[in-house]
Amino acid sequence: MTAASVATIIDAIAEAGEAVPSGSLTPVGGGCINEGAIVGEGARRYFVKLNGTGQRAMFEAEADGLKRLAAADAVRVPRPIAVGEGNGRAFLVLEFIEFGAASPAGFRRLGEALAQLHASHGERYGLPYDNTIGTTLQPNAEDTDWCRFFSRQRLAFQLRLAADNGIGKRVGETGERLLAALRERWAAYRPAPSLVHGDLWSGNVAFDRQGMPVLFDPACYYGDRETDLAMTELFGGFPRAFYDAYNAVAPVSADYPMHRDLYQLYHVLNHFNLFGGGYAGQVRRLLDRLLAELG
């Protein structure tokens, strides 16, 4: 990061009316998609995400998603401060949050907070703009029909990308059969359009120094709340306290086990499209299980 672009970032922070930091950017690891860095010290410390200028729209969408999550007043998220570009880099400046330890009580609070977030409803499924899941486009054209929204803009979209990426004919055919079976099974399924985080795996959850949960790196839209729960279970799951607390406020539907497979399929297809071959077997297993239940 050159001195010139650090100056652009500091200017953007000043323009947003925040306390102006001094100094250079210190890179920090941990991100899957972007470079992370810290600028400033103490109370004048900010978390900066950096990528190529082509990813500026991705940062605008992330900032908007964080504002939507904050407006629901259910769970702490980093406050977005500025989006901009300088010296061939796009950047997103966020409030810096110092993280503390995870605990069963923290996960219980997270379960309650997520149920509260999901009680925030939109009028339609989707969002007024598209965003990204990882770096993959996530189309959000608004729709009043959940089956149509999820089939077209989530499953069929990722299945097409996977075909382009060489996942093979069998997945294409079983995918088509699944979409047809879903039209029947979901003829009367109308979940409330909940505000969802959209990318809720353990890497996007932390706890602040007071033990309160913090969510970051969202891919928000209005959709079935069970999409978020399905994603929490994809890589090993969250602690029991989280699910108990969520279900005590907002029990999942009787069809949740099937919904979990379906909603995980979207993310596993996306992992195949982002990271390649190793995920093809998991895609096939989920498709086979879903067809056995629905077909």
Ligand code: ADP
């Ligand atoms: P990416 O979009 O590249 O996946 P993340 O948003 O997941 O990046 O952030 C990467 C890591 O940086 C997180 O795991 C977390 O440890 C840290 N981080 C993210 N946002 C903040 C923040 N606002 N304050 C402090 N640390 C943060």
